Amino acid sequence: MLPLNLCLLYFINIVIGITTSETLPVLPLLINSKSLSQFTNGAIISLFSFSMLLFIPLTPKISQHFGAQITMIFSITAMALSTFLNALCEFNNNIYIFIVVCSISRICHGIGVAICSTLLCALAAGEKNEKYNIEWIIGNVELTSNIGELFGPIISSFLLKFNLFCIPLFACSILNVFALIAAFFIKYKNEEIETQSENKKLKVNEIVH
Numbered sequence: 001m002l003p004l005n006l007c008l009l010y011f012i013n014i015v016i017g018i019t020t021s022e023t024l025p026v027l028p029l030l031i032n033s034k035s036l037s038q039f040t041n042g043a044i045i046s047l048f049s050f051s052m053l054l055f056i057p058l059t060p061k062i063s064q065h066f067g068a069q070i071t072m073i074f075s076i077t078a079m080a081l082s083t084f085l086n087a088l089c090e091f092n093n094n095i096y097i098f099i100v101v102c103s104i105s106r107i108c109h110g111i112g113v114a115i116c117s118t119l120l121c122a123l124a125a126g127e128k129n130e131k132y133n134i135e136w137i138i139g140n141v142e143l144t145s146n147i148g149e150l151f152g153p154i155i156s157s158f159l160l161k162f163n164l165f166c167i168p169l170f171a172c173s174i175l176n177v178f179a180l181i182a183a184f185f186i187k188y189k190n191e192e193i194e195t196q197s198e199n200k201k202l203k204v205n206e207i208v209h
Contacts (some may be wrong), residue, residue, distance in 0.1 A: 001114060003127060003189055004187075005123070005127055005186055006127050006132070006137070006140075006180045008185055008186050009120055009123055009124050009127075009141075009182065009186065010068040010124075010140060010141070010144040010181075011144075011179070011182055012076070012116070012120060012179045012182055012183065013117070013120055013144040013145050013146045013148065014101075014145075014147055014148040014150065015117060015175050015178065015179040016079070016113055016120075016145065016147075016148060016150075016179075017118055017144070017145045017146065017147060017148015017149040018148040018151055018152040018155065018172070018175060019079060019083060019148075019152065019153060019175055019176055020109075020148070020149070021112055021149040021150075021151075021153055021156075021171040022044070022108070022151065022152035022153065022155055022156040022168055022171070022172050023083065023086065023149065023156070023169065023172060024140030024152070024156075025154075025156045025157060025160070026156050026160065026165055026168050027043065027045055027074065027086070027102075027106075027171060028041055028101075029160075030086070030089065030090060030163060031045075031102070031187045032163040033072075033090075033165070034095055034098055035095075036095065036136045037097070038128075038185075040099065042103070044099070044103050044106055045106065047103055047106040047107050047110065048106045048107075048109055048110040048113075048142055049110065049115055050107075050110065051107045051108075051109075051110030051111050051114065052113060052114040053114075054095075054110075054114075055110070055114040055115055056114045056115075056118050058148050059071075059114065059115050059118040059119055060118075060122075062115060063119055063122075065199065067186065067188070068123065069183070069186070069190075070187040070189060071115060072116065072119055072120075072123075072186070072188075073183050073184070074115070074174055075111070075112045075113075075114075075115035075116035075119065075178050076112065076116055076180045076183055077180060078109070078111055078115075079108075079109055079112035079113060079116065079176045079179075080173050080176035080177055080180060081108060081173075082106070082107075082108035082109035082112060083105070083109065083169050083170075083172035083173045083176065084160045084165070084169070084170070085101055085102075085105035085108070086105045086106075086109075086169045087165075087166040087167075087169035087170045087173065088101070088166070089101055089102050089105070090129060090164070090165045090166045091166070092167075096201075118186055119140055120141070121138065122143050122195065123154030123186070123188070123189070124137050124140075125137060125138065126189045144188045153166065154170065156168040159171060166193040168197050178182060
């Protein structure tokens with residue numbers, strides 16, 4: 001039987017995969033419903049990847065400063081709030097407010113996924129032991145991510161039958177709340193998430209002694 005920590009981490013990873021892929025079929029339709037240009041559509045959607053690009057390298061420093069648990073909780077909260085904001089955008093008929101709120105939600109989602117997925121890999125790798133080697137653990141991280149990405153578009157396609165863009169987005173928020181609850185039960189091993197600077201200090205001390 002898998003350790004509880006790995007089960008929780010894999011569950012959170014599935015949720016990340018579902019919520020990330022579930023929004024992909026919905027957002028272009030939501031933006032097009034406001035009669036915005038294709039350029040604006042693409043620009044808003046690309047903010048997700050842009051924010052991920054910026055925050056993935058920053059995750060180790062953020063985790064070291066605030067601690068793994070707070071960082072994990074913050075990142076999942078950002079994902080939940082972002083999809084909730086996206087859902088509310090459907091009821092906003094002011095184009096300019098829509099663009100601003102939708103852009104902020106995509107940035108928040110990208111930041112949340114960037115930090116959470118990076119931290120999740122580090123925490124999962126810290127669970128390695130004689131029974132579960134790191135290759136097996138990281139392989140399952142990729143597997144659970146793909147499982148989530150497989151079901152996300154299917155779920156959104158089904159929920160879009162209700163002719164409301166907000167329903168699949170609200171569903172993403174609810175899933176993120178379950179992931180947030182799971183994050184409180186993880187046993188965090190901060191010593192497993194060391195920065196390169198800390199490793200260098202340890203090597204220097206070994207040489208000195």
